[in-house]
């Protein structure tokens with residue numbers, strides 16, 4: 001082949017197609033890798049492995065068909081239902097759930113653990129978010145990997161966002177993209193959008209299994225006033241106070257605050273549902289850990305004094321405006 005061939009339109013066209021094929025193949029591998037679930041091992045305490053469709057058929061065939069692992073004790077007792085990754089980028093909840101699933105053995109009562117409440121959040125990325133897709137942790141038995149998700153439902157399973165999101169049941173209006181926020185969707189609607197169906201399925205699991213305590217595990221950015229905080233419905237304050245005291249006595253810095261009445265998360269809404277129904281005493285709490293700033297996009301104040309900011313906000317907590325708290329992204 002002569003040198004002049006490499007300057008022909010035919011060669012340039014073939015070279016361009018070849019380069020495009022390489023880019024498409026690489027992007028396709030990255031895209032499909034987001035659907036590969038990280039290995040989670042059922043430990044010796046797991047007595048039953050269920051999925052959401054066994055309780056509510058709405059999520060069948062979708063990523064909403066999330067696993068719920070039951071750890072049952074020998075003696076009868078209460079049922080506690082911890083959930084991780086209502087927001088899939090808040091991965092400390094996932095890791096806490098995995099540690100329980102793989103290591104805990106229950107003696108009395110039951111644990112029903114949902115490690116990835118909104119699984120579709122693990123299968124996409126959002127513009128301007130600098131999260132890595134996966135991360136690894138060194139353990140005594142080798143390195144383990146986990147996915148890093150996004151806050152909202154994947155638009156591939158719920159699109160487009162409405163201009164205004166009308167919450168099922170309450171008719172409260174929110175900005176459209178909140179329709180993909182699982183934490184704004186409870187108690188859910190089995191005939192509604194994907195995210196509402198996820199909420200309906202999780203609500204059904206809690207109802208059918210008669211969960212006496214819900215623990216919805218979140219993270220918060222350092223500048224928010226809810227870091228290291230247990231957020232409890234006012235009727236769950238007794239349980240929350242005992243939990244906070246127990247943790248503080250073990251040297252774990254954590255505080256207690258009331259759940260915002262307008263937030264449509266599982267914990268607060270579950271308790272309110274029970275109250276409206278005139279039913280039992282089912283306290284519900286949400287736990288917030290301090291969130292690591294996402295790679296490439298630190299969310300720190302210009303002064304960098306996030307701890308001071310958080311303390312100032314905590315001191316102002318008695319005058320805290322629940323509507324502002326909701327808009328702050330809980």
Ligand SMILES: [Zn+2]
Pocket residue numbers: 086087090183218219330
């Ligand atoms: Zn969250």
